Amino acid sequence: MGNPLLDICAVVDKDFLDKYGLKPNDQILAEEKHKELFEELVKKFKVEYHAGGSTQNSVKVAQWMIQRPHKAATFFGCIGKDKFGEILKKKAEEAHVDAHYYEQSEQPTGTCAACITSDNRSLVANLAAANCYKKEKHLDLEKNWKLVEKAKVYYIAEAATFAREQGFETEDIKEIARKTQALPKVNTKRQRIVVFTQGKDDTILATENEVTTFPVLVSDQSEIVDTNGAGDAFVGGFLSQLVYDRPVTECIRAGHYAASVIIKRSGCTFPEKPDFH
Numbered sequence: 001m002g003n004p005l006l007d008i009c010a011v012v013d014k015d016f017l018d019k020y021g022l023k024p025n026d027q028i029l030a031e032e033k034h035k036e037l038f039e040e041l042v043k044k045f046k047v048e049y050h051a052g053g054s055t056q057n058s059v060k061v062a063q064w065m066i067q068r069p070h071k072a073a074t075f076f077g078c079i080g081k082d083k084f085g086e087i088l089k090k091k092a093e094e095a096h097v098d099a100h101y102y103e104q105s106e107q108p109t110g111t112c113a114a115c116i117t118s119d120n121r122s123l124v125a126n127l128a129a130a131n132c133y134k135k136e137k138h139l140d141l142e143k144n145w146k147l148v149e150k151a152k153v154y155y156i157a158e159a160a161t162f163a164r165e166q167g168f169e170t171e172d173i174k175e176i177a178r179k180t181q182a183l184p185k186v187n188t189k190r191q192r193i194v195v196f197t198q199g200k201d202d203t204i205l206a207t208e209n210e211v212t213t214f215p216v217l218v219s220d221q222s223e224i225v226d227t228n229g230a231g232d233a234f235v236g237g238f239l240s241q242l243v244y245d246r247p248v249t250e251c252i253r254a255g256h257y258a259a260s261v262i263i264k265r266s267g268c269t270f271p272e273k274p275d276f277h
Contacts, residue, residue, distance in 0.1 A: 002055025003130035004077035009114040010045035030126035051091035061236025071098035078133035084109040102138035177206035217260040229268030233258040
């Protein structure tokens with residue numbers, strides 16, 4: 001469950017960036033002055049569409065890693081009743097993701113413009129409809145709740161500047177992982193597992209007994225096209241093995257594999273089949 005966005009990618013010129021006050025390499029939320037940007041991008045440049053938004057990216061990657069059955073992953077989120085919403089539905093279908101969108105007319109479908117100039121990407125996200133999900137009007141419907149009940153693994157993206165919020169008073173990532181693992185937990189039958197990724201630095205795993213580090217797969221700098229979506233891809237790879245009850249070390253290995261594939265391509269895209277053994 002998360003914010004579904006339609007990714008609209010295009011190679012643009014400097015004039016386009018200047019017109020909307022965009023830096024070549026950046027990630028921002030759209031403001032009033034960016035209102036026309038999305039339509040202009042589509043009119044002026046050759047665009048590619050992808051089903052996007054962090055959670056939907058992860059679900060797409062998990063499905064790609066699993067391959068079959070199709071629709072192993074169900075996704076919930078909110079879109080608008082509009083052209084971009086129709087494209088998003090088609091793109092989710094192509095990725096074999098079982099997307100169940102709550103459709104409403106108050107806000108347009110959320111979009112993320114990826115404005116590409118040479119090796120740079122300037123991302124402008126307009127959450128719009130993604131913010132309008134109504135649990136009682138959608139998730140609580142019997143046909144949708146049935147999908148929740150039959151699921152084995154749940155993934156809900158939620159980001160917080162966790163250590164500060166918790167008052168951990170440490171910047172040491174291993175220590176933060178250890179303290180997070182030890183936080184109170186309602187279900188005592190199963191211990192919490194904490195995994196932190198840190199870009200090209202080691203991935204950290206905290207279990208009840210220890211904190212372990214795992215180096216990421218080294219990529220030649222010249223092969224790296226776009227590191228955006230690497231974190232989403234890690235989650236997708238991780239979930240694809242978790243659902244088979246594989247050991248957490250295997251889940252991390254699959255996460256690293258998926259991320260290594262994604263960073264060699266533009267946007268959160270992948271080849272037809274994975275090569276993970």
